[in-house]
Amino acid sequence: MAEPLDTEDHIFENLQKQVDPKLSAAKSRAAQEREREYYEKAQRRFGDLVGTNSTLPCTISSIRVLNANNTRKGFLARIFDPILSVNQDRPYTLAEAIREVSIGADKLHKFDIFHEPISIFLDKPSQTDPSTTASDLDVYLSVKEKSRILLKTGTDVGNAEGSAYGTLLLRNVFGGAEAFNVNASLGTRTRSAYQATFETPILSNPDLRVEVGGLASSTDKSWASHEEVLKGGWAKLRWIAKGGHKHEFGYNGVWRQITGLASNASPTVRADAGDTVKSSVSHTWITDRRNNPLLPSRGYYAKTISEIAGWGPLQGDVAFWKSEVETQTAFSVPIPGVEGDSGVSFTTGIRAGVLYPLTLASEPKPEASHLNDRFQLGGPTDVRGFRLAGLGPRDGTDAVGGDVYAAGSANLLFPVPGVGTERPFRIQAFLNGGRLLALKHSARDGSRDRSTTQKSVYSTIAELGSGLPSMAAGIGLVYAHPVARFELNFSLPLVLRKGEDARKGLQFGIGINLL
Numbered sequence: 001m002a003e004p005l006d007t008e009d010h011i012f013e014n015l016q017k018q019v020d021p022k023l024s025a026a027k028s029r030a031a032q033e034r035e036r037e038y039y040e041k042a043q044r045r046f047g048d049l050v051g052t053n054s055t056l057p058c059t060i061s062s063i064r065v066l067n068a069n070n071t072r073k074g075f076l077a078r079i080f081d082p083i084l085s086v087n088q089d090r091p092y093t094l095a096e097a098i099r100e101v102s103i104g105a106d107k108l109h110k111f112d113i114f115h116e117p118i119s120i121f122l123d124k125p126s127q128t129d130p131s132t133t134a135s136d137l138d139v140y141l142s143v144k145e146k147s148r149i150l151l152k153t154g155t156d157v158g159n160a161e162g163s164a165y166g167t168l169l170l171r172n173v174f175g176g177a178e179a180f181n182v183n184a185s186l187g188t189r190t191r192s193a194y195q196a197t198f199e200t201p202i203l204s205n206p207d208l209r210v211e212v213g214g215l216a217s218s219t220d221k222s223w224a225s226h227e228e229v230l231k232g233g234w235a236k237l238r239w240i241a242k243g244g245h246k247h248e249f250g251y252n253g254v255w256r257q258i259t260g261l262a263s264n265a266s267p268t269v270r271a272d273a274g275d276t277v278k279s280s281v282s283h284t285w286i287t288d289r290r291n292n293p294l295l296p297s298r299g300y301y302a303k304t305i306s307e308i309a310g311w312g313p314l315q316g317d318v319a320f321w322k323s324e325v326e327t328q329t330a331f332s333v334p335i336p337g338v339e340g341d342s343g344v345s346f347t348t349g350i351r352a353g354v355l356y357p358l359t360l361a362s363e364p365k366p367e368a369s370h371l372n373d374r375f376q377l378g379g380p381t382d383v384r385g386f387r388l389a390g391l392g393p394r395d396g397t398d399a400v401g402g403d404v405y406a407a408g409s410a411n412l413l414f415p416v417p418g419v420g421t422e423r424p425f426r427i428q429a430f431l432n433g434g435r436l437l438a439l440k441h442s443a444r445d446g447s448r449d450r451s452t453t454q455k456s457v458y459s460t461i462a463e464l465g466s467g468l469p470s471m472a473a474g475i476g477l478v479y480a481h482p483v484a485r486f487e488l489n490f491s492l493p494l495v496l497r498k499g500e501d502a503r504k505g506l507q508f509g510i511g512i513n514l515l
Contacts, residue, residue, distance in 0.1 A: 053094050054093060054094055054095035055093050055094070055095070056093065056094045057091045057092070057093060057135055058091065058092055058093070058094050058097055058135045058136070058137050059085035059091050059092065059133065059135050059136050059137065060083060060084055060085045060092065060097055060100075060101070060136075060137050060139055061084070061085065061086075061125055061132065061136040061137065061138060062084070062125070062138050062139065063080040063083060063084065063101070063104075063138075063139045063140075063141070064138070064139070064140050064141070065080075065108075065141045065143060066140055066141065066142045066143065067142060067143050067144060067145065068114075068143055068145060069145065070145055070148060070172055070175055071113065071145070071172060071175050071176075071177075072174070072175035072176055075175060075176040075177070075204050076204075078203060078204035079104050079107055079108070079204050080104050083100045083101065083104055091135065097137065097139075098120075098122075101120055101139050101141075102120070104141075105118045105120060105141055107204075107205075107206050108141070108143065110206035110207070111177035111201065111206050112146070112171070112177075112179075113145060113146055113171055113172045113177050114143045114144060114145055114146060115143075115144040115145075115146055118141055118142070118143050119141070119142040120139065120140070120141055120142075121139070121140040121141075121142065122137050122138070122139060122140075123137070123138045123139075123140065124136065124137065124138070125137075125138050145172070146171060147171070148170060148171050148172055148173075149168075149169070149170060149171075150167075150168070150169040150171070151166075151167070151168055151169075152166070152167045152169075153165065153166045153167075156185075156187075156510075162187060162188050163185050163186060163187030163188070163190060164185065164186055164187070165183065165184065165185035165186075166183070166184050166185075167181070167182070167183050168181070168182045169181050176200060176201070176204070177200070177201050177204075177206070178198065178199065178200040179197075179198070179199045179200075180196075180197070180198050181195075181196070181197045181198075181199075182194075182195070182196045183195045183196075188220075189219060189220050189222075190217060190218075190219045190220075191218045191219065191220055191227075192216075192217065192218050193215070193216075193217040193218075193219075194215065194216045194217070195213065195214070195215045195216075195217075196213060196214055196215075197211055197212070197213035198211065198212050198213065199211040207239060207240040208237075208238070208239045208240075209237075209238045209239075210235070210236070210237050210238075211234075211235070211236045211238065212233070212234070212235045212236075213233060213234055213236075214232065214233040214234075215230060215231070215232060215233070216230065216231045217229070217230045218230075220260075223376075223387075223388060223389040223390075223398070223399045224269055224371065224389070224398045224399055224400060224401075225261060225262035225264060225265035225266065225269055225397070225398050226258050226259065226260060226261050226262070226265060226269055226273065226371075227258075227259055227260030228256065228257070228258055228259075228372065229256070229257040229259060230254055230255070230256055230257075231254070231255045232252065232253050232254030232255055232278075233252075233253055233254075234250055234251060234252045234253070235250060235251050236248055236249070236250035236251075237249050237250070243287075244287065244288075245285065245286070245287050246284075246285070246286040246287070246288075247283070247284070247285055248282075248283065248284040249281070249282070249283050250281065250282050250283075250284075251279075251280070251281050251282075252278065252279075252280050252281075252282065253277070253278070253279050253316075254277070254278045255275065255276075255277050256275070256276050256277070256278060256372050257274070257275050257276075258272055258273045258274060258371060258372065259273065261273055264396070264397070265398065266395035266396040266397070266398040266400070267395060268371070268395040268398065268400045269371060269395070269398050269400065272370050272371040272372070276316075276317055276318050276370060276372065277316045277317050277318070278309050278310070278316050278318050278372075278373070279309060279310060279314045279315050279316035280307050280308060280309035280310070280314060280316070281307070281308055281314065282305065282306060282307040282308075283305075283306050283307075284303070284304070284305050284306075285303065285304045286301075286302070286303045287301070287302050287303075288301045289301070290328070290330060291330075292480065293512075293513075294424075294480040294481075294482075294484070294485045294512070295413075295424055295426065295478065295480035295485070296328070296330035296345070296347060297330055297331075297332045297341070297343075297345035297413075298330055298331070298332050298345075299329075299330055300327070300328065300329045300330070301326075301327065301328040301329075302325075302326070302327045302328075303324075303325070303326045303327075304323070304324070304325050304326075305322075305323065305324045305325075306321075306322070306323045307321070307322045307323075308320075308321050308322075308358075309321075309322075309358075309373075310358065310360050310361075311358050312361065315361070316360075317360065318360075318367075318370055318372075318373060319357070319358040319359060319360045319363075319366070319367065320355055320356060320357055320358050320369060320373060321355075321356040321358055322353070322354070322355045322356070322373065323353060323354055323356075324351070324352070324353035325350075325351070325352055325353070326349070326350070326351045326352075326513075327349065327350050328347060328348070328349040328350075329347065329348050329349075330345055330346070330347045331345060331346045331347075332344070332345050333345060333346055333412075341421055342415075342421070343414070343415035343420075343421030343426075344412075344413065344414055344415070345412075345413050346410070346411070346412050346413075347409075347410075347411045347413070348408070348409065348410050348411075349408065349409045349411075349514075349515045350406075350407070350408045351382065351405075351406070351407045351408075351434075351515060352405065352406040352407070353375050353404070353405050354403065354404050354457065354461065355369050355373060355374060355375065355403040355404070356453075356457055357369055357439075357453055359450070365449055365450075366449075366450060366453045368439075369403055369439075371400060371401060374400070374401030374402055374403060374438075375392075375401055375402055375403070375404075375405045375436060376388075376389040376392070376399060376401050376436075377389070377390075377391040377392055377402070377405050377407060377434050377436040378390035378391040378392075378434075378436075378500075378501070379509070380487065380489070380507045380508060380509025380510075380511075381509050381510075381511035381514050381515070382407055382434070382514070382515045383407050383409075383432050383433065383434045383470070383472070383515065384409075384430060384432055384472060384474060384487075384489055384491050384507060384509070384515075385432070385471075385472020385473070385474060385489075385491030385492065385493050385502060385503060385504075385507070386470070386472060386493070386500065386501060386502050386503060387501040387502070387503050389401075389501075390500055390501035390502060390503070391434060391435070391436045391470050391497075391500050392405070392435075392436030392437070392438075392500070393436070393437070393438045394499040394500075399501075400438075401436070401438075402436035402437050402438045403437065403438055403439045403457075403460065404436075404437045404438075404439070404457070404460045404461055404464065405434060405435065405436040405437070405464075406434060406435060406464050406469070407432070407433065407434025407435075407469075407515060408432065408433060408434065408469075408515075409430060409431070409432035409433075409515045410430065410431050410432070411428050411429070411430045412428065412429045412430075413426040413427065413428045413478065414426060414427045414428075415427075416477070424479060424480035424481070425477070425478070425479055425480075426477075426478040426480075427475070427476070427477060427478070428475065428476055428477075428478050428487075428489075429473075429474075429475045430473065430474055430475075430476070430489070431471065431472075431473045432471070432472060432473075432515060433468075433469035433470055433471035433472065433494075433495065434469050434470060435464050435469045435470065437460050437463055437464065438460070439453075439456045439457060439460050440456045440459055440460055440463075468495050469495065470493075470495050470496055470497055470500055470502075471493070471494040471495040472491050472492060472493045472494055472502065473491070473492055473494055474489045474490050474491035474492055475489070475490055476488055476489030476490060477489075484510050484511060484512055485510070485511055485512065485514055486508075486509075486510055487507075487508070487509045487510075487514065488506065488507075488508050489506070489507050489508075489509070490505060490506055490507075491503060491504065491505070491507055492504060
């Protein structure tokens, strides 16, 4: 016999009862499990269907991208027209057709103008069309465009600086995956920074892009008793080669000013005060095989940067060749009795660079490097246990930078007890060190010629290996946020040279690519 319906009072009593959180969580998990099983079953059916008919000949008669209302048809045609069978010299197999369409869908992902996932549907064309054949397939890609306008504001704290920022991003400006980005920030060290960039893919290729941009900034460089003002622009060509190697070739034209000198600024800083113009071309190469860029446990990373300024037709009033190399290697450390990934890893990192003075077209001899162009070393994102720009040559209390440097680090990372290996938290023990040197012979008096400069560079590089580097060791907590890596370390300096500025105790750092 059916139960009588609840009275109105009973209905309100049931509504007022609190839902058991455990029961609610169990229902949610059950729903997610059913959804996952349905998805896996659908994937298996699709895989079985493709596997059974993988060698079936077919022709792709049309490809349509649905809901791409703000994207130019010509832009999409460059991606998908080459896939059409009319542009092929032989029919596809079904497996080949699906693979080619998936490659096209992956290109759409890379433009960052569509939400994930991009759904792919295959259909047979209408049999009433006399131009169709039994092997024809119509392909449909269903997309959802991202918002064309993104406005973001926020605050950043880290690396001894606090700042407030605002970002305006305009996506798909002309319907070809173009992006116009404007950034503005005000901070305690970078007092003001304004930047605008325009980027567009070339020939609908997400792996080939060109960017133009401009900037204006003012930065307080208290470690060298001055403020640096920059105004300039750049043009860059980026591409990804086979094997995933990333390249960037660019031109930079920047007006620099060293101003706002402190009353106790050193003679070296005062000598470089004023205006300079840097006109340079540069090339950057990157290969990244790490399983996680911010918290790697396997793989390797390598990067080189080469820049030449003021040479030949580049003009400007500074001339040099500057090169840097950076590598990182990560290993997973197996623990006896622990199956799978133990969460323990060992990483090593090396950075090195050299600045080679060149001769300006209007000058007979090479000139010494400028404060703006020299390397600085030390701080929570490279050589931990030292203050920002704490290593290298000094004039009084000012860190005046160097022309040659090398730094290295070894880090052993453990899971945080009770947190689990899958969470992005680790305890790290580290040992790092480095040296930063100026060229042996100054050219301020105009006595340096090309031969003397070459000998000075070689002898300074050789000096890097004489004696122990400045070193520090410590232990800390690491959190790998999707945006950046956060570290809170306790450091103990072990080797310190005269005048260098070490930091014993707690040190907080935020960065994307830490040593």
